Amino acid sequence: MDARNLLVLLSFGITLVLLVTWFHLPLLSLTNKEALNCNIYSGWCTSKNRFHSSSSDPNPINKPTTFSNHHQQLKHEFDVPRHPLDPLTIQEFNEVRAVLSTHPLFKSSNSYTLNSLVLEEPDKELVLKWKKGQPLLPRKASIVALVKGVTHTLTVDLNTNQITNHETSPAAGYPTMTIEEMMSVLDVPLKNNEFNNTITKHGVDLADLVCLPLSSGWYGTPVEENIRLIKVQCYSRKGSVNFYMKPIEGVTVLVDMDKKEVVSITDNGQNIPIANGVDTDYRYSVQKLNKELKLINPISLEQPKGPSFTVDGHIVKWANWEFHLKPDPRAGIIISQAKVRDPDTSELRSVIYKGFTSELFVPYMDPTDGWYFKTYMDAGEYGFGLQAMPLDPLNDCPRNAYYMDGVFASADGTPFIQPNMICIFESYAGDIAWRHAECPITDMRVTEVRPKVTLVVRMAAAVANYDYIMDWEFQTDGLIRSKVGLSGILMVKGTTYENMNQVPDQEYLYGTLLSENIIGVIHDHFITYYLDMDVDGSDNSFVKVNIKRQETSPGESPRKSYLKAVRKVAKTEKDAQIKLQLYDPSEFHVVNSLKKTKVGNPVGYKLVPGATAASLLDPEDPPQKRAAFTNNQIWVTPYNKSEQWAGGLLVYQSQGDDTLQVWSNRDRPIENKDIVLWYTVGFHHVPCQEDYPIMPTVSSSFDLKPVNFFERNPILRMPPNFKDDLPVCKAQDSA
Ligand SMILES: *[C@@H]1O[C@H](CO)[C@@H](O)[C@H](O)[C@H]1NC(C)=O
Ligand SMILES: *[C@@H]1O[C@H](CO)[C@@H](O)[C@H](O)[C@H]1NC(C)=O
Numbered sequence: 001m002d003a004r005n006l007l008v009l010l011s012f013g014i015t016l017v018l019l020v021t022w023f024h025l026p027l028l029s030l031t032n033k034e035a036l037n038c039n040i041y042s043g044w045c046t047s048k049n050r051f052h053s054s055s056s057d058p059n060p061i062n063k064p065t066t067f068s069n070h071h072q073q074l075k076h077e078f079d080v081p082r083h084p085l086d087p088l089t090i091q092e093f094n095e096v097r098a099v100l101s102t103h104p105l106f107k108s109s110n111s112y113t114l115n116s117l118v119l120e121e122p123d124k125e126l127v128l129k130w131k132k133g134q135p136l137l138p139r140k141a142s143i144v145a146l147v148k149g150v151t152h153t154l155t156v157d158l159n160t161n162q163i164t165n166h167e168t169s170p171a172a173g174y175p176t177m178t179i180e181e182m183m184s185v186l187d188v189p190l191k192n193n194e195f196n197n198t199i200t201k202h203g204v205d206l207a208d209l210v211c212l213p214l215s216s217g218w219y220g221t222p223v224e225e226n227i228r229l230i231k232v233q234c235y236s237r238k239g240s241v242n243f244y245m246k247p248i249e250g251v252t253v254l255v256d257m258d259k260k261e262v263v264s265i266t267d268n269g270q271n272i273p274i275a276n277g278v279d280t281d282y283r284y285s286v287q288k289l290n291k292e293l294k295l296i297n298p299i300s301l302e303q304p305k306g307p308s309f310t311v312d313g314h315i316v317k318w319a320n321w322e323f324h325l326k327p328d329p330r331a332g333i334i335i336s337q338a339k340v341r342d343p344d345t346s347e348l349r350s351v352i353y354k355g356f357t358s359e360l361f362v363p364y365m366d367p368t369d370g371w372y373f374k375t376y377m378d379a380g381e382y383g384f385g386l387q388a389m390p391l392d393p394l395n396d397c398p399r400n401a402y403y404m405d406g407v408f409a410s411a412d413g414t415p416f417i418q419p420n421m422i423c424i425f426e427s428y429a430g431d432i433a434w435r436h437a438e439c440p441i442t443d444m445r446v447t448e449v450r451p452k453v454t455l456v457v458r459m460a461a462a463v464a465n466y467d468y469i470m471d472w473e474f475q476t477d478g479l480i481r482s483k484v485g486l487s488g489i490l491m492v493k494g495t496t497y498e499n500m501n502q503v504p505d506q507e508y509l510y511g512t513l514l515s516e517n518i519i520g521v522i523h524d525h526f527i528t529y530y531l532d533m534d535v536d537g538s539d540n541s542f543v544k545v546n547i548k549r550q551e552t553s554p555g556e557s558p559r560k561s562y563l564k565a566v567r568k569v570a571k572t573e574k575d576a577q578i579k580l581q582l583y584d585p586s587e588f589h590v591v592n593s594l595k596k597t598k599v600g601n602p603v604g605y606k607l608v609p610g611a612t613a614a615s616l617l618d619p620e621d622p623p624q625k626r627a628a629f630t631n632n633q634i635w636v637t638p639y640n641k642s643e644q645w646a647g648g649l650l651v652y653q654s655q656g657d658d659t660l661q662v663w664s665n666r667d668r669p670i671e672n673k674d675i676v677l678w679y680t681v682g683f684h685h686v687p688c689q690e691d692y693p694i695m696p697t698v699s700s701s702f703d704l705k706p707v708n709f710f711e712r713n714p715i716l717r718m719p720p721n722f723k724d725d726l727p728v729c730k731a732q733d734s735a
Contacts, residue, residue: 174652179411282693321339324336337353357530401423526627578635597711612682
């Protein structure tokens with residue numbers, strides 16, 4: 001199999017039979033007594049009342065596959081939009097293609113690529129006014145197309161079947177690559193005899209070659225001018241599916257992505273051997289089992305009365321939450337119009353208008369020739385949603401999960417399905433939502449405890465070697481947690497070293513020796529979130545609540561010092577460019593100053609950062625200029641429909657002239673305005689041997705937590721678990 005076919009397999013290899021069927025059977029109405037007797041009434045102990053995925057293929061990568069996934073298409077053929085934010089349907093994609101085909105730019109199918117084709121969301125004020133049952137707002141498609149090196153942005157009105165807007169972009173940079181482009185560049189080096197000879201000289205059989213398309217960043221050199229470039233580096237897959245651990249170090253092919261020609265081939269790794277790849281295969285089927293190892297018994301969550309959430313088209317309802325959920329080729333998951341029901345008034349109250357992963361930045365920390373350019377922006381360059389592989393039922397998501405497919409457009413506009421792209425499930429990890437036990441001295445004998453159940457929306461994007469597990473978790477107490485889990489395989493560097501005792505200066509390893517001939521290179525991950533907060537309405541303010549030490553005056557108190565909270569409303573954008581500081585801490589509130597609680601506090605939500613890291617690169621370093629949205633951890637901008645992608649609309653080879661930093665430096669007023677909060681989760685990753693040959697998941701998160709939003713604890717009236725509600729089934733009854 002050649003490299004191209006292997007990449008096809010990697011990108012689409014998991015798609016074939018993952019047909020999801022949602023058996024929405026009526027909930028079984030068993031009385032507690034009946035349910036307890038699971039031998040006779042095995043009702044809930046079987047999987048009948050669960051959401052289903054019909055695939056349980058443990059090893060899908062071995063399946064043959066095709067680019068057009070006809071089976072899944074059939075399932076979505078008759079999808080109709082029912083909400084103004086619903087993604088484009090198969091029929092709408094086909095209509096867009098028909099409209100475009102009448103335009104001279106799109107006459108010949110091999111002269112253009114549609115790098116983005118998604119719903120153009122209606123104006124926010126119209127969406128906010130729209131109510132279920134009303135006619136749908138006019139449907140429009142937003143298109144980013146590349147024609148002969150020029151980026152065109154177009155709008156197609158699907159009601160009139162007209163192109164209503166057409167502009168060419170003056171900005172530097174190119175749109176997100178299409179899957180077809182990523183694949184087609186891998187053929188290019190193989191047409192070059194010098195490349196074949198180079199690979200052979202490294203002792204690699206061309207039949208074992210696997211190559212990756214690596215975005216080349218932008219460094220302002222003459223060779224980058226007016227040309228869309230990509231770098232190709234290759235690996236040997238001989239003896240292990242984990243080819244990432246067998247780099248052909250030092251060989252970099254620079255490719256003209258449009259002409260599909262080799263620009264240059266560099267080889268400065270002639271003396272570096274290919275690592276042997278022994279024991280790097282991570283598949284369960286090939287592991288040598290150690291009989292001494294204690295295994296965990298199978299585990300799963302039981303829901304005697306079935307799931308508590310519903311998915312109606314793209315509207316998810318669970319407990320006190322309601323939100324719109326859609327897959328997006330660039331952002332992955334988009335959460336819209338998230339509202340929480342007030343337990344006192346029963347009113348659905350708005351929290352977020354729109355939240356998603358706006359951009360990622362992954363710079364590697366090795367300045368040498370084959371590595372300096374590795375400064376990936378995974379959403380804008382590769383498409384975070386395009387890289388979201390089908391989730392593996394029972395392992396990526398528990399058995400009680402519901403799966404949602406993505407329906408996206410390929411480079412010529414033909415729709416395709418990204419099956420099982422998102423899962424939704426209720427999670428119970430044995431945690432406590434709130435508790436109090438009265439101690440014996442009061443003689444009151446009160447013990448009240450509530451179990452914590454949450455709703456998780458999950459996606460896992462495998463951007464080549466790295467896997468990002470993206471969760472949005474909703475809690476009944478009003479908190480939203482957004483979590484990033486990093487797993488997958490390190491991008492490693494080949495070396496002559498086999499042991500640390502051969503290394504003269506560890507600093508110039510740029511990483512950690514993980515195995516013979518393998519260095520895990522130090523790198524960062526930054527994930528920047530767009531959070532259009534609408535706390536009880538669109539007009540909000542950002543308040544920095546600074547926690548400061550106050551010294552007491554002499555004689556005032558036996559205490560010398562205490563802490564006080566000093567509130568400061570951000571007037572303009574620059575007031576809200578925030579770098580986190582442990583010794584000068586603040587809380588970060590988004591409040592609606594027009595809405596107050598009964599005792600007069602403005603209602604709000606606060607952003608609670610988790611463990612994070614800041615970028616330490618020089619602000620003038622070209623990758624840092626392009627990723628200037630990581631210069632602060634928090635930013636607040638006034639709402640602007642065209643400012644959603646933190647690195648700019650056109651991120652590929654961008655030069656940093658259209659980033660969040662540039663917008664925020666306009667220093668526009670943000671007090672009592674429709675505002676957008678931006679937050680960046682960061683990781684410094686100094687690899688260690690446990691990350692080899694595949695990484696245990698490392699996570700970080702942030703919370704959006706109600707702050708004076710409710711009058712009191714919103715889950716005060718929630719019931720505890722009662723024994724009768726949780727019948728114990730015999731193990732064999734569980735399906
Ligand atoms: C390079 O090797 C590949 C794989 O064997 C082959 O298909 C291709 O024709 C070769 N290229 C040249 C220019 O010989
Ligand atoms: C909205 O954003 C675009 C892109 O940054 C900018 O050109 C425009 O001036 C912005 N509008 C306002 C009112 O800030």
